[in-house]
Each structure stands twice: as C-alpha cells, then as structure tokens.
Amino acid sequence: MSIFGKFFEMLYTAQVNLLRNRVRTVLTVIAIFVGSFTISLVSALNTGVNDYIDRQLSAIGGNEAIFVTPKQQNIQSPGPKEYVENDGKASTTNQSSSIGNGLEETDRQKIQAIKHVKSVHTVKTITATYIQHDDGKKYEFSAIGSPEIKLDVLAGKMVDNDASDYEIDIEADYLEPLGLIKLNGNKDLLEDRAHEAIGKTVKVVVQSAITKKTQEFDMKIAGILNKSLIGGGKSTVNSKTFDAMQNFMLDGIPDSMRPKASSYQVSLDHGVTLDQIADTKAQIIEAGYQASTVSDIIGTVKSIIDAITWVLLAFAAIALLAAAFGIINTLYMSVLERTREIGLMKSLGMSSKRVFTSFSIEAILIGFWGSFVAIIASLGIGSAVNIIAKQSFLKDLPGFTLMKYTPQDIVTVMFIIMLIAFLSGTLPSKKASKQNPIDALRYE
Amino acid sequence: MSDTIISTHGLRKVYGKAESTFEALKGIDIAIQQGESVAIVGKSGSGKSTLMHLLALLDSPTTGEIFIGGQNASKLKKQELNKLRNQTFGFVFQQFFMNANDSVLNNVLLPLKINWTKRSTRAKAALEALKAVQLEEKIKNKALNLSGGQKQRVCIARAIVNNPSIIFADEPTGNLDSETSELIENLLFGLHKEKNITLIVVTHDPELAQKCDRQIVIKDGKVVA
Incomplete structure (x- = not known):
C-alpha cells in the first residue's frame, strides 16, 4: 500500500x-x-x-518617520466646501489659489544635518480655486503633489509620477458631491461604487497669484483614497500635474519669493531605536520646528x-x-x-x-x-x-x-x-x- | 513432517512481585513438529493457558527460551515479531474477541488491514476464508448479531485469512454447546489436515484432546505427560 x-x-x-x-x-x-x-x-x-x-502608518511614512512643519500651522477643515462664485469683485484671499507656506531649502539642509536623519522629503500642497466635474457644482479643493509614500487606495491605483498625463488620486468624500458616482444617500455603497469614478475626468481651476488669470486642468482619476484617521488621505496629483499647476500659479513671481514646502517628511536611518527617534525629534524641535513622530500620532x-x-x-x-x-x-x-x-x-x-x-x-x-x-x-x-x-x-x-x-x-x-x-x-x-x-x- | 516448528527450553513464568509471587510455569521443555496437532490439557489454573500465550509470543517468559522455526524468539526485532503474529500465527480465542459493532467481513479482514494489504485483495481473501467456514452469506451482518458458533467460525476465518502455518486455539469450544463444538472441531481439524497447519489447542475437554495427535498434560506448572 x-x-x-x-x-x-x-x-x-x-x-x-x-x-x-x-x-x-x-x-x-x-x-x-x-x-x-x-x-x-x-x-x-x-x-x-x-x-x-x-x-495609516505607511501613509505617513511608517515607523521611522518624523513629520516636520513650521511653527505656525494651518488648521484645515475636513470635507469639501461648496464653492461660491465670486460675483465680479476683486478676489479675496479666500478665493485665490495658494501654494503651501513656509519651509525653505535652508531648513531642509538644517534638518538633514541632524543625527539619524536619512532623507528629507518635501510635502508639497497646492490649493486650487475649485474643482468641478462636467457642469456640476464647484467645490474648494487642495491637493498634495507627487507622493513618495504609499497611499491607502480604496479603488484604482496610485498616481504615476512618471506619467505624462495629468493624473489624480481623489478623496473618497469628493465622489458624490462632484457627481462622479451616485450613492442615493447610502454611504455604505461607497466602497462598491468607488471604482465607477476611475478613469473619469475632473476639472481643477487654479488662479495665478500675480495676474489673477485662471486656467483649467483636466485630470484623469487614477485612484480613490480612503478617508484617513491621520495625516494622509488628501487628494494627490502626480508630478506632472503639480508642476504645471505650480508654474501657472507662480508665473511672474521671482524665485526668491516662491514659497516652498509646507512640511517635510523626515525619514530616519533604518533600525533606529525609540530613544534615538525621540532624540532626533528633540533636536528638530530645538532647531525651531514642530515635529511629530508616528508614535506621537498612533503609537499609544x-x-x-x-x-x-x-x-x-x-x-x-x-x-x-x-x-x-x-x-x-x-x-x-x-x-x-x-x-x-x-x-x-x-x-x-x-x-x-x-x-x-x-x-x-x-x-x-x-x-x-x-x-x-x-x-x-x-x-x-x-x-x-x-x-x-x-x-x-x-x-x-x-x-x-x-x-x-x-x-x-x-x-x-x-x-x-x-x-x-x-x-x-x-x-x-x-x-x-x-x-x-x-x-x-x-x-x- | 518432522521439522520442529516450536520448541521451548526451561520456560518459567512468574506473576506478581516480591512476597506475593506465583509461579505459573516451572520449567517447560517441549517441542512441537510442523503439521502436528497438539492439545495442551490440564485443570484450570494449571498454567496451560499461560503456556500457550508464551508459545504464541503474546507474553514473554520470566526465564527460559522459545524457538520458532529454530529462531530464538527473545532475539526477534519488534517488526519481525509483529510479522510473525500477523502472518505465521492464527488465533482462535474462547471469548472470540471481535469488534462487535463491525461487520463480519471487517472482522475477518482485520489481519490484512494490519499488514496494509490492498483493499480489493483484502475483500477477496476474507470472502475466501468465510467460504471455508461456510459463513459467506453473513458477510454484511454485524458480528454482534451472530450466534456463538457463528462467532467462533468468524474467528477461525480471521485466523486463516493470512494462510498461517500455526493456529493457536485457546478453549475454542469452551463457550459452545456440544453440537456446535463438534462443528468447530471439524473445521479446525479439517484445516489442519487439508492445509497442513500446525494446530495447538488448549482445552480441558478430553474429547477434543483425544482428537489431537498428541497431548501435553500440564499440572502445577509442569509437564506431567
């Protein structure tokens, strides 16, 4: 046998x-x-x-990451707000597009010099005038440029930084207001229907800081992002899109006056101990920034x-x-x-x-x-x-x-x-x- | 006919420990020839069952040696011992020892299952053995539902399914009426004669003992005749 x-x-x-x-x-x-x-x-x-x-952790760079922002920080309200058309008056700061605030190349070098810091990534944000799909309602909109970290994608894929098209990973919350998908008031359907928005096109309008001219950017939806508990989850565009929008908005502004990144994501050496992370964080704060580690945010x-x-x-x-x-x-x-x-x-x-x-x-x-x-x-x-x-x-x-x-x-x-x-x-x-x-x- | 198949030398078996020991066998020297039918007789408590258990290698002696086909049994490897029990020996017990809830067929093919015989071969061999004891129509019955005589016939079928060269029968008719006893005896002696199987029967029934070629009489742990 x-x-x-x-x-x-x-x-x-x-x-x-x-x-x-x-x-x-x-x-x-x-x-x-x-x-x-x-x-x-x-x-x-x-x-x-x-x-x-x-x-959530990988969305903010895993365990060996520290988030650095300038001392004063903007507090953003969650969810999209409906855009109210400017009735011909001079534009207010509220409605003009803007680009991040605060961190210069010198800051980057200063942080880079701190012990256990492996690299410093720029987190670029851009605030457009509004976002719109077809002829639907317009909403306020801001996005992060060219991600170097993994995003928590609900459907579709991450934007491709090497792509020559305008691509966007959009926040799930925008799907229904923009008319990309229909939920009929039932939020539970979001997960099942999110994929329907993939491949559709949204129009993002930005305004130049100097000339006040506006331009439309049509971008293809590559993925839908989960709403996040911490940090991430913000709509993200690929490098091509970000650079194009930024160039248009900053057109005419001298280089020295161009605002830089709003925050840095600092990667630490692989295998650093918790004490070393705390030490590095203390030094960054000492150097005059706000810093938060992953454990600050979620460790407990x-x-x-x-x-x-x-x-x-x-x-x-x-x-x-x-x-x-x-x-x-x-x-x-x-x-x-x-x-x-x-x-x-x-x-x-x-x-x-x-x-x-x-x-x-x-x-x-x-x-x-x-x-x-x-x-x-x-x-x-x-x-x-x-x-x-x-x-x-x-x-x-x-x-x-x-x-x-x-x-x-x-x-x-x-x-x-x-x-x-x-x-x-x-x-x-x-x-x-x-x-x-x-x-x-x-x-x- | 004259080859010695089993022989013993100074076989002793002591039960118990220290002061409460009981010497069941006090030095047994016997030899059994291939194809012989031997009755081991004696009163209850004489040690005849103990002797048979030792001869069948179901138990080990306290001292002394047993030779099976010239080989010292105490020097056998476990695997060889199991093979001997499975393929050379066949057992028929007074108490039958069957799996009552299992079918007749499954009871008979148990030795084949133990030596990993193929399923198809198993069933065939078991049916053959059941035919030899004229029980082939009971093949699917539960062992539980058989009469005493039928049960013993199933046991004989189980004992011969592997074509053994020796059958050990421990009081094979002890639990049966005289008519059924005769049937069983005829079966056993028939097999003994037809297949030249060595038959070793333990009994206190003089009639059964008389049918054997030779009687070994045990009294108080010794061979007396």
Missing part, C-alpha cells in the same frame, strides 16, 4: 472510531470549538485593527490595542487548556474502553507505533473538527460584526475592516489547535501503545 493509501486508511479508521462514540466526541469537539472560536475572533480583530493602523493607540489583544488571547488560551483536558479525557476513556480491541490488534501483529499513531490521529481529528467548525462560525460572526460596525461606530473610518481573516491566520489557528490536540492525545496514545497484547486482551 502506498504511503497515501496508508494515511487515508488510518484517517478513515480514526474517523470511524470517533463516530463510534458520538456523544463523547461531539462534547470534546465543542470544548475545542469554544477555545478555537475565541482565538480565531481575537486574531481576526487584531489583524483587522493592525492592518488598518499599518496602512496601537500599544493599547495590543494589550487588549493579549488579554483576550489569554482568555482564549485558558479555554483551550480546558479543552485540552477534554481531549485527554475523551481519548483516555476511549483507550480504556478499547483495551481489548487494542490487545486483539496487537496480537494480530499491529505495531505499537501504529497504535500510537492511530490514537494520535483521532486526537488531531478532534482538533481539526473543533477548529474547522469554529473558524466557519467565526467567519460568519465576523462578517456580521463588520456589517454592523460599518453602519455604526466605524461609519467615519472607511476602509476599516474590523475583523479581518487572512488565509495565513486561519491556517495558523487550525495548526496550533491541532498541535494542542496532538499533544493532549500523546498521553492516552502512549498508554494504548504500551500495552502488552495478552494483558490488554484479559482486561475486564
């Missing part, structure tokens, strides 16, 4: 043996189920939350979530420990009950190794069924929770999937449970395999 033939033979026999004492098997499977179910839920929650946080939240996860996992582990004793008990009873049968099989030439293996397979099968049913149940509960969460407490955090199941997580959970089951089974399996055939046959 081939090795596979032998394996399936043993698997089949083990399953038949388990079904011979259905009640006991089912009760043990339920015990395993409770533990696996809890672990699977906690792991999905942890994955969901951490995945969201990680995406993440560590609290990790702590909660560990506490929940500890509870799940206790449940599993109890289940492990359930397996030991089930198999032990089974060994006692089948002592004569074991004796018979040994007297008919079955090896101790095979007796051990068959009882171990039974244990692993109990673990398999328990974890399998638990994961199915957990997937069901998880998706229900996700739907409820999206409609209630996570309404304002699009792209946040609370319970996230990855194939790796599922396989890992099942593997761990089956390993625990195997280990719990070794004790009774060992007892079964050790028996002398005639003693086992004589067992009353």
Whole structure:
C-alpha cells in the first residue's frame, strides 16, 4: 500500500472510531470549538485593527518617520466646501489659489544635518480655486503633489509620477458631491461604487497669484483614497500635474519669493531605536520646528490595542487548556474502553507505533473538527460584526475592516489547535501503545 | 513432517512481585513438529493457558527460551515479531474477541488491514476464508448479531485469512454447546489436515484432546505427560 493509501486508511479508521462514540466526541469537539472560536475572533480583530493602523502608518511614512512643519500651522477643515462664485469683485484671499507656506531649502539642509536623519522629503500642497466635474457644482479643493509614500487606495491605483498625463488620486468624500458616482444617500455603497469614478475626468481651476488669470486642468482619476484617521488621505496629483499647476500659479513671481514646502517628511536611518527617534525629534524641535513622530500620532493607540489583544488571547488560551483536558479525557476513556480491541490488534501483529499513531490521529481529528467548525462560525460572526460596525461606530473610518481573516491566520489557528490536540492525545496514545497484547486482551 | 516448528527450553513464568509471587510455569521443555496437532490439557489454573500465550509470543517468559522455526524468539526485532503474529500465527480465542459493532467481513479482514494489504485483495481473501467456514452469506451482518458458533467460525476465518502455518486455539469450544463444538472441531481439524497447519489447542475437554495427535498434560506448572 502506498504511503497515501496508508494515511487515508488510518484517517478513515480514526474517523470511524470517533463516530463510534458520538456523544463523547461531539462534547470534546465543542470544548475545542469554544477555545478555537475565541482565538480565531481575537486574531481576526487584531489583524483587522493592525492592518488598518499599518496602512495609516505607511501613509505617513511608517515607523521611522518624523513629520516636520513650521511653527505656525494651518488648521484645515475636513470635507469639501461648496464653492461660491465670486460675483465680479476683486478676489479675496479666500478665493485665490495658494501654494503651501513656509519651509525653505535652508531648513531642509538644517534638518538633514541632524543625527539619524536619512532623507528629507518635501510635502508639497497646492490649493486650487475649485474643482468641478462636467457642469456640476464647484467645490474648494487642495491637493498634495507627487507622493513618495504609499497611499491607502480604496479603488484604482496610485498616481504615476512618471506619467505624462495629468493624473489624480481623489478623496473618497469628493465622489458624490462632484457627481462622479451616485450613492442615493447610502454611504455604505461607497466602497462598491468607488471604482465607477476611475478613469473619469475632473476639472481643477487654479488662479495665478500675480495676474489673477485662471486656467483649467483636466485630470484623469487614477485612484480613490480612503478617508484617513491621520495625516494622509488628501487628494494627490502626480508630478506632472503639480508642476504645471505650480508654474501657472507662480508665473511672474521671482524665485526668491516662491514659497516652498509646507512640511517635510523626515525619514530616519533604518533600525533606529525609540530613544534615538525621540532624540532626533528633540533636536528638530530645538532647531525651531514642530515635529511629530508616528508614535506621537498612533503609537499609544496601537500599544493599547495590543494589550487588549493579549488579554483576550489569554482568555482564549485558558479555554483551550480546558479543552485540552477534554481531549485527554475523551481519548483516555476511549483507550480504556478499547483495551481489548487494542490487545486483539496487537496480537494480530499491529505495531505499537501504529497504535500510537492511530490514537494520535483521532486526537488531531478532534482538533481539526473543533477548529474547522469554529473558524466557519467565526467567519460568519465576523462578517456580521463588520456589517454592523460599518453602519455604526466605524461609519467615519472607511476602509476599516474590523475583523479581518487572512488565509495565513486561519491556517495558523487550525495548526496550533491541532498541535494542542496532538499533544493532549500523546498521553492516552502512549498508554494504548504500551500495552502488552495478552494483558490488554484479559482486561475486564 | 518432522521439522520442529516450536520448541521451548526451561520456560518459567512468574506473576506478581516480591512476597506475593506465583509461579505459573516451572520449567517447560517441549517441542512441537510442523503439521502436528497438539492439545495442551490440564485443570484450570494449571498454567496451560499461560503456556500457550508464551508459545504464541503474546507474553514473554520470566526465564527460559522459545524457538520458532529454530529462531530464538527473545532475539526477534519488534517488526519481525509483529510479522510473525500477523502472518505465521492464527488465533482462535474462547471469548472470540471481535469488534462487535463491525461487520463480519471487517472482522475477518482485520489481519490484512494490519499488514496494509490492498483493499480489493483484502475483500477477496476474507470472502475466501468465510467460504471455508461456510459463513459467506453473513458477510454484511454485524458480528454482534451472530450466534456463538457463528462467532467462533468468524474467528477461525480471521485466523486463516493470512494462510498461517500455526493456529493457536485457546478453549475454542469452551463457550459452545456440544453440537456446535463438534462443528468447530471439524473445521479446525479439517484445516489442519487439508492445509497442513500446525494446530495447538488448549482445552480441558478430553474429547477434543483425544482428537489431537498428541497431548501435553500440564499440572502445577509442569509437564506431567
């Protein structure tokens, strides 16, 4: 018989043996189920939350990044505001387009010189006069230029800095007001319909600072950005677009008067310690800037979530420990009950190794069924929770999937449970395999 | 006919520890020839069952040696021992020892399952063995639902399914009425004669013992005749 033939033979026999004492098997499977179910839920929650946080983090440059802004900072109000047409009067500052404020090349060099600083990226922002799709309503609009960091894209792709076309990754919040997609008041449809806006064209109008002339830029939507918890999530255009808009707006302004970047994203050396990050941050502040690190923004939240996860996992582990004793008990009873049968099989030439293996397979099968049913149940509960969460407490955090199941997580959970089951089974399996055939046959 | 298949030398078996020891066998020297039918007889508690268990390598002696086909059994590797139990020996027990909830067929093919015989071959061999005991129509019945005589016939079928050279029968008719006993005896001796299988029977039934070529009488752990 081939090795596979032998394996399936043993698997089949083990399953038949388990079904011979259905009640006991089912009760043990339920015990395993409770533990696996809890672990699977906690792991999905942890994955969901951490995945969201990680995406937010990568949007601001990951762990080894510091955000630097000039001392005075603009506070931007979230969401688009409807544009009110200027009725022929001289334009106010409010309605003129503007470009970032504050940081000069000298600032960049100063920061670059600080210890542990690897590179300093410019975060360029541009404020247009308005944005419009076809002949729809006009909205106030500002964008970030040529991203060097990964964006949290809801649909489509990131803008291509090498592209020769005008491309834009637009904030999801703009889609419906601009008339790019129809949601009919149901925000839940956003995720499903966002892709409909991809490839459509929006018109961004900018005004020159000096000449007050305006120009339209038609740009193709390359991607839709998730609304973000922190920093990122702002509409982003590719280099080509940004440079063209900037050149038009600054036309006629001498180089020395051109405003530079509004903020820097400082990348630190790979593998810096938390102390070194804090040290670098202190030096940047000392040099006269505002600086915030990733941990300032989100670190505390993440560590609290990790702590909660560990506490929940500890509870799940206790449940599993109890289940492990359930397996030991089930198999032990089974060994006692089948002592004569074991004796018979040994007297008919079955090896101790095979007796051990068959009882171990039974244990692993109990673990398999328990974890399998638990994961199915957990997937069901998880998706229900996700739907409820999206409609209630996570309404304002699009792209946040609370319970996230990855194939790796599922396989890992099942593997761990089956390993625990195997280990719990070794004790009774060992007892079964050790028996002398005639003693086992004589067992009353 | 005259090859020695099993022989023992100074076989002793002591049960228990320290002060509460009981010496079941007190030095047994016997030799059994290939194709012989031997009855091991004696009163209950004489040690005859213990002797058979030792001869069948189901238990190990406290001291002394057993030779199977000239080979010292204590020097066999585990694998060789299992192969011997599976392919050279066939067992028929007084208490049948069957998996009651399993079908007759599955009970008979158990030794084949243990030595990983292919499924198709298994079923064929089991059917053959069941034909030999005239139970082929009960193939799908649960072992549980058989009469005592039928159960023992299933056990004989199981014992011969691997074409063994020795059958050990421990009180094969002990739980059966006289009519059924005769049927079982006829089966066993028929196999013994047709297939030249060595038959070693433990019994306290003088009639059964008389049918064997030779009787080994055990009394208080010693061979007395």
